[in-house]
Structures are given as structure tokens and as C-alpha cells.
Amino acid sequence: MAERRLFGLGVAALVVAAAFLAIGLKGNIAFVLELRLLKLAALVQVGVAIAVSTVIFQTVTGNRILTPSIMGLDALYLFGQMLLVFLLGGVGYVTLDPQMKFGLEVLLLMGLACALLLPMLRSRLDMGLMLLGGVVLGVLFRSLQSLLARLIDPNEFAVVQSASFANFNAVRTDLLVFAAIVTVAALIIAWRARHVLDVISLGPDAATGLGVGWAGTVTGLLLLVSALVAVSTALVGPVAFFGLLVAALAERIVDSRRHAVLLPAAALIGVVVLVGGQTLFQHALGSATALGVVIEFVGGLVFLLLLVLGSRK
Amino acid sequence: MIRIENVSFKHRATPILTDISLDIPKGGVVALIGPNGAGKSTLLSLVARLQPLQTGSISVDGLPVDTTPGRDLAKVLAILRQDTTIASRLRVRELVGFGRFPHGRGRLTDDDNAIVDGAIAQFDLADLSDRFIETLSGGQRQRALVAMAFAQGTDYLLLDEPLNNLDMYYARALMRSLRSVADVNGKTVVIVLHDINQASAHADRIVAMKGGRIVADGTPAEILTSDVLDAVFGFRMRVETIDGTPFALHQF
Ligand SMILES: Nc1ncnc2c1ncn2[C@@H]1O[C@H](COP(=O)(O)OP(=O)(O)O)[C@@H](O)[C@H]1O
Ligand SMILES: [Mg+2]
Numbered sequence: 001m002a003e004r005r006l007f008g009l010g011v012a013a014l015v016v017a018a019a020f021l022a023i024g025l026k027g028n029i030a031f032v033l034e035l036r037l038l039k040l041a042a043l044v045q046v047g048v049a050i051a052v053s054t055v056i057f058q059t060v061t062g063n064r065i066l067t068p069s070i071m072g073l074d075a076l077y078l079f080g081q082m083l084l085v086f087l088l089g090g091v092g093y094v095t096l097d098p099q100m101k102f103g104l105e106v107l108l109l110m111g112l113a114c115a116l117l118l119p120m121l122r123s124r125l126d127m128g129l130m131l132l133g134g135v136v137l138g139v140l141f142r143s144l145q146s147l148l149a150r151l152i153d154p155n156e157f158a159v160v161q162s163a164s165f166a167n168f169n170a171v172r173t174d175l176l177v178f179a180a181i182v183t184v185a186a187l188i189i190a191w192r193a194r195h196v197l198d199v200i201s202l203g204p205d206a207a208t209g210l211g212v213g214w215a216g217t218v219t220g221l222l223l224l225v226s227a228l229v230a231v232s233t234a235l236v237g238p239v240a241f242f243g244l245l246v247a248a249l250a251e252r253i254v255d256s257r258r259h260a261v262l263l264p265a266a267a268l269i270g271v272v273v274l275v276g277g278q279t280l281f282q283h284a285l286g287s288a289t290a291l292g293v294v295i296e297f298v299g300g301l302v303f304l305l306l307l308v309l310g311s312r313k
Numbered sequence: 314m315i316r317i318e319n320v321s322f323k324h325r326a327t328p329i330l331t332d333i334s335l336d337i338p339k340g341g342v343v344a345l346i347g348p349n350g351a352g353k354s355t356l357l358s359l360v361a362r363l364q365p366l367q368t369g370s371i372s373v374d375g376l377p378v379d380t381t382p383g384r385d386l387a388k389v390l391a392i393l394r395q396d397t398t399i400a401s402r403l404r405v406r407e408l409v410g411f412g413r414f415p416h417g418r419g420r421l422t423d424d425d426n427a428i429v430d431g432a433i434a435q436f437d438l439a440d441l442s443d444r445f446i447e448t449l450s451g452g453q454r455q456r457a458l459v460a461m462a463f464a465q466g467t468d469y470l471l472l473d474e475p476l477n478n479l480d481m482y483y484a485r486a487l488m489r490s491l492r493s494v495a496d497v498n499g500k501t502v503v504i505v506l507h508d509i510n511q512a513s514a515h516a517d518r519i520v521a522m523k524g525g526r527i528v529a530d531g532t533p534a535e536i537l538t539s540d541v542l543d544a545v546f547g548f549r550m551r552v553e554t555i556d557g558t559p560f561a562l563h564q565f
Contacts, residue, residue: 062401194419195418198411199419202400202401203399203400204363205363205397206394209363209392210411210465211382211385211387211388211415212383212384212414213383251402258407
């Protein structure tokens with residue numbers, strides 16, 4: 001049954017992708033189509049990266065209302081970006097090749113995430129502690145970022161100034177190829193780890209008993225999550241609740257925590273929501289920039305709902 | 314054989330285990346008894362490398378638990394911890410299937426499925442096999458967890474208070490199943506029990522712990538005496554022998 005629903009999601013994803021490409025196509029068709037294809041590729045990547053990283057993160061923490069961005073990972077990425085400007089200077093940063101810059105940022109995020117989050121993931125903390133820790137870390141990373149922003153010279157600051165909301169309308173298509181390499185590699189690793197992820201969801205003791213070393217596996221998974229977060233944040237900016245929305249929907253639709261169906265389901269839902277939403281806003285509602293706000297609003301509601309439902313259990 | 318040599322364990326400065334040495338030869342049922350806080354769970358978790366060893370050494374079938382790769386050890390030794398909670402939304406059959414993970418890394422062959430079916434049947438879970446774990450009663454969940462450890466198919470099985478939440482019928486059934494895998498399949502079962510009469514009726518050997526040390530070790534007849542039980546639990550109880558098996562009347 002889960003497989004049939006997965007198939008349905010796949011069809012839905014293809015339909016929204018086709019709609020995104022085809023609706024309102026006029027003028028220089030080849031040119032518009034190329035532009036749209038690039039944008040579609042970016043949106044698909046973002047949707048998939050956020051969905052998969054959220055599912056993996058939730059499995060590792062044993063927690064359904066946490067996402068990498070609630071734990072401040074995207075803020076950490078922006079902090080890393082700022083740190084690079086601080087260390088290299090605005091000129092040095094601007095002259096770096098964008099792919100190279102992005103590569104550095106990904107590595108920096110992986111390192112920072114491991115240094116700061118691994119102590120929390122050694123064992124499983126209860127949800128209250130984890131959430132509290134996440135909120136504190138998120139605020140910490142954001143403040144560190146604004147501290148650095150104040151320390152560097154205003155001209156250099158302009159180089160990295162980033163929106164506080166994701167903007168799905170102005171996607172960084174220049175990073176697309178490199179980001180795609182990172183995403184595809186991460187997805188292959190995640191897919192191959194699907195059974196290990198099932199075991200990890202049982203918790204540290206059961207996983208160790210079944211021969212899956214906790215510390216090593218969790219470190220690897222956290223690196224994977226960091227890479228995916230870096231991709232989505234670099235392409236569109238920070239997205240707080242989208243991952244939560246997608247992961248919650250995926251679990252309800254396939255009614256299983258088996259990662260062999262959960263990971264693809266979440267990825268497909270990420271595509272449907274993002275590409276479908278963008279198509280809808282662009283053509284029907286006429287204001288493409290509002291999608292980020294609406295997704296965050298709905299995701300935020302889901303977050304509150306999960307909190308209320310979870311505490312009642 | 315499980316060989317535990319000079320193992321001590323501290324939590325910060327508090328000694329929890331002090332200089333434990335114990336050999337458990339292959340085959341048979343060994344019961345670990347002792348008052349709350351004696352260190353039984355800690356000892357089992359050290360044997361199953363769930364906590365890092367501080368001093369001393371432990372090996373299972375000659376494999377040192379601190380240096381042997383986890384996945385090799387998982388084919389030799391299975392553990393069921395006390396108070397295991399499963400946070401994930403799983404059906405009983407999926408949970409039991411995890412027992413086969415060390416063998417196929419997640420891919421279940423026909424043989425694996427047959428073993429899973431066998432474990433489900435052995436613990437009377439057939440009617441429950443499609444239910445979600447969180448919808449089960451405490452005893453049913455406990456049986457599912459034991460079935461998972463069983464399905465791992467290891468020569469050594471460590472069970473920490475598996476009779477928790479089980480009614481009389483299933484407690485007896487579980488002890489008899491353990492007895493039969495030890496007798497028929499030559500498996501080694503180390504089981505923490507609070508019911509010393511279950512230990513007396515089904516174990517070959519009883520090891521008693523108190524205050525982080527082993528205070529008595531012997532056959533049921535040697536351990537179930539008023540003096541030994543007084544030394545372990547701190548009060549005197551009557552012991553009566555029925556059909557050659559000693560039983561402690563600890564309710565009075
Ligand atoms: N995480 C811990 N922190 C502090 N003390 C602990 C911890 N785990 C166990 N202990 C202590 O170690 C002792 C032995 O515990 P345990 O092995 O669970 O005993 P048993 O299983 O025999 O009841 C107890 O005194 C307990 O309080
Ligand atoms: Mg215990």
C-alpha cells in the first residue's frame with residue numbers, strides 16, 4: 001500500500017513539474033523553457049534536499065518536531081559564510097570562484113555542525129532538552145552571524161547580505177551544477193543507508209546491539225544533513241518550517257517509518273509542495289514572492305499542531 | 314564462553330562494579346539475581362559493549378568486546394535491555410525482522426523470513442504481527458522485543474529482566490523457551506531475574522550480585538538457602554524443596 005501511494009506521489013510530482021514548465025508558455029519558447037528548466041532543477045533540488053535532510057535528522061534525534069533549521073543549521077551556514085568574508089575580506093571573497101566559495105562553505109558547515117551538534121547527539125536527549133538546546137543554538141548562531149556582520153566593514157557586509165526569508169523566486173542558478181553534484185552524492189549515500197537509518201531509529205542501545213556503531217554512524221549522517229542544508233540554504237536562503245511540513249506529511253501519507261519508502265515519499269512531497277506552490281503563486285495568484293511566507297506559515301502551524309498533539313500523548 | 318576478568322566500573326567517582334571476574338561457559342541458562350542497584354544491568358551492558366569498558370576485560374567466544382567490530386559481535390551476542398522503549402512507529406513483524414539486520418544488513422532473504430516467522434510463532438505473536446508496537450500492552454511489547462533478540466540467532470543471549478510485565482502464563486512460557494534453546498540448540502542465556510523461584514526452576518546456575526560485587530555463585534540448590542538469600546537480599550526467608558527444586562517463600 002505504501003508503494004502505491006509512493007507511485008501516486010511520483011505522478012503528482014511529474015504533473016506539477018510539467019505544469020511549471022508548460023503553463024503560460026509564450027514568446028521565445030526555447031529561451032523561456034531553458035530559464036524555467038534551470039529554475040525547476042533548482043526548486044527540485046531544494047525540495048528534495050530539505051525533505052531528506054529533515055527526515056534523517058528526525059531519525060537521528062528520535063524526534064518528530066525537530067528540523068535541521070530549528071536546530072539552527074541554516075543559521076550556522078550563514079554564519080560560516082560571514083566568517084569566510086571576515087577571514088578573507090570582501091575583495092578576496094568576491095574574487096573567489098562561486099563554486100569554490102560554495103565548496104568552502106559546505107565544508108565549513110560540516111565542520112561546525114559536527115563540532116557543535118555531535119555532543120548533543122552522543123546519546124538521545126529527551127525532546128524538551130533537545131528543543132531547548134535547538135532554540136538556544138539557533139539563537140546563538142544567528143547572534144554570532146550578526147556579531148560578525150557588525151565587525152566587518154559595511155562594504156564587505158553587502159557582499160553576503162542575505163534575506164531572512166527564503167526567496168524561491170530568485171534562485172541562485174549559478175551554483176546549480178555544483179550543488180547538484182553535492183545533492184546527488186548525498187542522496188545516493190542516504191539511499192544506501194536506508195536500512196541503517198531504520199536501525200538508528202530504534203535508538204543507541206538497540207542500534208549498537210544490532211551492530212550499528214552509534215557515534216560513527218550518527219557523525220556520518222550529520223555530515224550528510226549538513227551538506228544538504230548547505231545546498232538548500234545556498235540556493236534559496238533559510239527555510240524554517242518547510243522540512244517539518246514535508247516530513248510530517250510524508251509519514252502520514254505512507255504510514256511507515258521505513259526509510260525505503262519514507263525518504264522517497266518526503267522527497268516527492270517536497271517537490272510537489274515547492275514546484276506546485278511556485279506554479280500556483282506565479283500563475284494563479286500572481287505573486288511569486290509570497291510562496292516562502294505561505295510555506296513558512298503553514299509549516300509553523302504544523303509545528304504548533306505537532307507540539308500540541310505530542311504533549312497530549 | 315563469556316569471560317569477564319577484573320572488571321570495575323565507576324560513574325564519576327561512584328564505584329558501580331568492583332573487580333568482577335566471571336566465566337560463563339557455552340550452553341545453559343545462567344540467572345543473575347540481586348537487589349535493585351546491585352549492578353546487574355551495568356554488567357550486562359558492559360558485556361554487550363553498550364557502555365565503554367573502563368578497567369578489566371571482557372570477551373565472548375574469544376572476541377574482546379571493546380575491539381571487535383560491532384557487526385561481528387552482533388552475530389554472536391544479542392541483548393535485550395531493561396525498559397527498552399521503541400520510539401519508532403513499527404509493526405511487530407518489522408521489529409522482529411530487525412533481529413536479522415546483522416546478517417543481511419537490512420535485506421531479508423527467505424531464510425531470514427522463516428526465522429522471523431519462527432520467532433513470531435515461538436512467542437505467540439502471530440495474531441499481533443501486523444499491529445503497531447505502541448498499541449500493544451506492556452507484556453505483549455516485551456514478548457515482541459524478546460522475539461527480536463531471538464531472531465538475531467546468536468549463540469549468546471543477554472536478557473535484562475525479560476519477565477517484566479509478563480503474566481504467569483507468558484513468564485513460564487518464556488522461561489521454558491529459553492530452557493529449550495539452551496538444551497536443544499546449545500545456546501547460552503544470561504538472564505536477570507527478580508523472581509528467584511523462576512531462577513531456581515529453570516536456570517542451571519545462579520550468580521548473585523550485591524553492591525557491585527558477586528556475592529554468591531552456584532547451582533540453584535546452593536544459592537537457594539536461607540543463609541545465602543539473607544546475605545544477598547537482607548532478610549531471612551523460608552526455603553522449601555518440592556520435587557527436588559528449592560523454592561523460597563519470600564512473601565512472608
Ligand atoms: N547513568 C547513571 N548515573 C549514575 N548512577 C547510575 C547510572 N546508571 C546506573 N547507576 C547506578 O549504578 C548502580 C547499579 O545500577 P544497575 O546496574 O542498573 O543495577 P541493577 O540492574 O542491578 O538494578 C545503581 O546504584 C545505580 O544508581
Ligand atoms: Mg537493572
